[in-house]
Amino acid sequence: MSLDMPKFSDLDALYDEENAKVATEMYEDPDLFAEEMEKVFKRTWVFVAHESEFPDKGSFKLSHVGLEPVIVVRDRKGVIHVMVNRCRHRAATVCEVKKGKTASFQCPYHGWGYGLDGSLRALPYPEQYGDDFNKEQHGLLKLRTESYQGMVFATFNDDIEPLTDFLGAEVCRYIDLFMKQGGGFPVKVLGEHQFTVPMNWKVQLENTTDAYHFPVVHKSFLQSLDGATNEMFDFLDKGRGWVEDLGNGHSVMMMIPELEDLEANLDDPIPARFEELAQELRDEGYPEDQVRRIVRAVGGAGFNLNLFPNVSFSLAFFRVLTPVSVEQTDIRHMALGMEGGPQAANQMRMRLHEHFQGPMGFGSPDDAEVWERVQRGTKGGEQLPILVNRGLVDEEPGTAGPRGHISAETGMRAAYKMWKRMMA
């Protein structure tokens, strides 16, 4: 497809910004999907991994930037590289181990060997390529790579602004707040749940900033909680939270404002569900102020920070989407813990994660079901718009952009505005 001749020139018909209506093709047109992979996923910063997933020199992990399989690796000097997992000779993948440690990557087909920085180091019988064969021009295809707070992003776009400019000051502030759930320790990825769902990637993009669905889809989860925790998740009725457009497609959904800053109000009473953990930490000799800090952090932050196009900092975990096809999207829920923190606290974080997240969680299967139902529903009524206009009526200016009611679709509008800008 030529990018000079966009097939979808009528972007206003695909996303009607004024009325906040999304056309059905947005979820089901394979040509549009192909164009999105070029114009969105190959031109912006895409989250690929957290630094704790490959902590040592030579540690690597496989990931994706849009449809492209990449290797994320730390070289001998600790520098992070992201490169396409494809041998420069005849295209075989040079790595099929999901995660590990290595000194180099070697193509299994003809033995071309690459360094941790992607450079071509050696190949068998090079003489047949002649004297002017330049190894320096045959390294693995590398992406520009930058990190913020351990979050590694990569891009095929050499002209894009630096990562922190793309995120913006408000997003960086929220990331800093989110990382306070390390409880004084560095945040570490403890594992991940993965499931694939027959839905367009934008159905997922919408969902991470959708508080409106929570009491409906997750009623059975809410019923499995104790009274005080159930009360905490009752953020729609309390109506004190908000959703704000943070620019560049990013948004924040503040569900539990009292948990915006996990280091504020540490003298508040410890919730009953964390009392046992608090006592365990005291018994292990942690001083009271640290006990309170850790216990507060265990439950996670009070907000979802949604970054366009593929990662959400969601209460207590990272939610990552990878588009597979127009009607299929892979989801990862990365569980977080405290690097070097108390074992009991990390155990509790993993149990809380298992409770809601993943293929056997009390929440994710119901999410997956409704996402699939959206995709199935779009088979009918092609001419009907998808509405993301909720909360337009009482939106007000926020710090960085419009701010709406907690159940407003402000975050979706932020994402679609950016989508439209990138597709133009």
Added chain:
Amino acid sequence: MTEMSKIDAGALLADVTRFLWQEADLLDACAYDDWLDLWTEDGMYIMPIGEGEDYANQLNLCYDNAKMRRDRIGRFQAGFSISSAPPAVTVRTVSRIVIDKAEGDLITVRAAEHLIEDKFGRQRSWAGNVRYVLKATDEGFKLHQKVIRLLNSDGMLNSFSYLF
């Protein structure tokens, strides 16, 4: 197994097989209350991710003690969970049953489980290695630990509205 005679071993395998098939039958029938009764109070139902065996200190697909099992069943039965109202229909077989160890009242068993689910007319198939620790009691066997290791447990799965 060395201390058991061939006849005893054969009888034990038959008893264990009958129990595992009864459990599989209850799960396919969504007879969850009866299934809960099969457990010891301190039994653990675990679906790990990857090869690790330090279940308490790793992230699992599920790590259920008695309370989590009851809550999970309650969620299935209350009618508010859209993924389990109705759930996918399942047909499973449990086979290749091997008794690893029988010491005192605890019997360690390995088996293969194949499961096919159907929802919306779309069928998916799953396979897992299952390790059971059964406890022999006056009322027959009880499940004391059940560890289901799905193929590709550390890769992309789907979401499940039933038990393995």
